[in-house]
Amino acid sequence: GDWVFCDPTVRSRDDALTPDITLQGWSARGDGGLRLARHFHHGSFAAQMRVPTENAIRIGEIDTAEAAKWCALNTMLVPYGGLLASNLQAGETLLVSGATGNFGSACVAVALAMGVRCVVAPGRNERVLADLQRRFGERIRTVKLTGNEDDDRERMRAAAGAPIDCVMDLLPPSATTRTVRAAVMAVRPYGRVVLMGGVGMLGGDGLDLPYPWIMRNDITVRGKWMYPPEAVTLMTGLIRGGLLDLKHFDVTPFKLDDVNEAISHAAMNGGPFRMTVVHP
Secondary structure (H helix, E strand, C coil), X not given: CCCEEECCEEECCCCCCCCCEEECCCEECHHHHHHHHHHCCCCCCCCCCCCCXXXXXXXXXXXXXXXXXXXXXXXXXXXXXXXXXXXXXXXXXXXXXXXXXXXXXXXXXXHHHCCCCEEEEEECCHHHHHHHHHHHHHHEEEEECCCCHXXXXXXXXXXXXXXXXXXXXXXXXXXXXXXXXXXXXXXXCCCEEEECCCCCCCCCCCCCCCHHHHHHCCCEEEECCCCCCCHHHHHHHHHHCCCCCHHHCEEEEEEHHHXXXXXXXXXXXXXXXXXXXXXX
């Protein structure tokens, strides 16, 4: 009878140091992930699904009419994992590379809820940049990218109005490594960089960062895949505390029997703060 979030990040239990991971109903990484997927192979397009006990995480009482909006946890938890990994502190300045995308826009909302001083949001989509500005006001600093790496970096730094403490990269596979590097190297000395995007997954150039710049400026660069198990409970607290507003998300619900129509709708209506939800 409890309301729970079924965390799709399924981890193997036989190796606490380097667990295999599968995203239930989505993807699997390596042979170990495939073995997990063969057991936990059904996703949530069903009236019932099997999940590991620890992946059914209580979120407390919610109004049935609001249940679809709580599915936004799936999107927001991904960048939240990166923000936790970066040790983001209230009062810091964050740059979100890929802010006009699905995960990037969610990252903006989550970071503001966590108390950052401001978020620098670069992008090429002026419509989405304007929407972010409308939603979040003066704590977001939008930057229209030109494609010139050096110029864009300086414009991001100028927009911040203060040293950039942390850079979160959530760019899609279609983005270039030049776009990644322009944002990454805008971080201040002793700053942190977290890579969570898909750049390079379709091939192309690797990310070339200057060794002396990383070493002499004491830069921390790390990758992050998904989020830790406790992130669900922490994010539930942000929502219940009124810091993170689910009303940002525009939800279109479909009945389970209409799942094919839901998939078609999702394909045509993606983007920031837009969700297609299937419910029993």
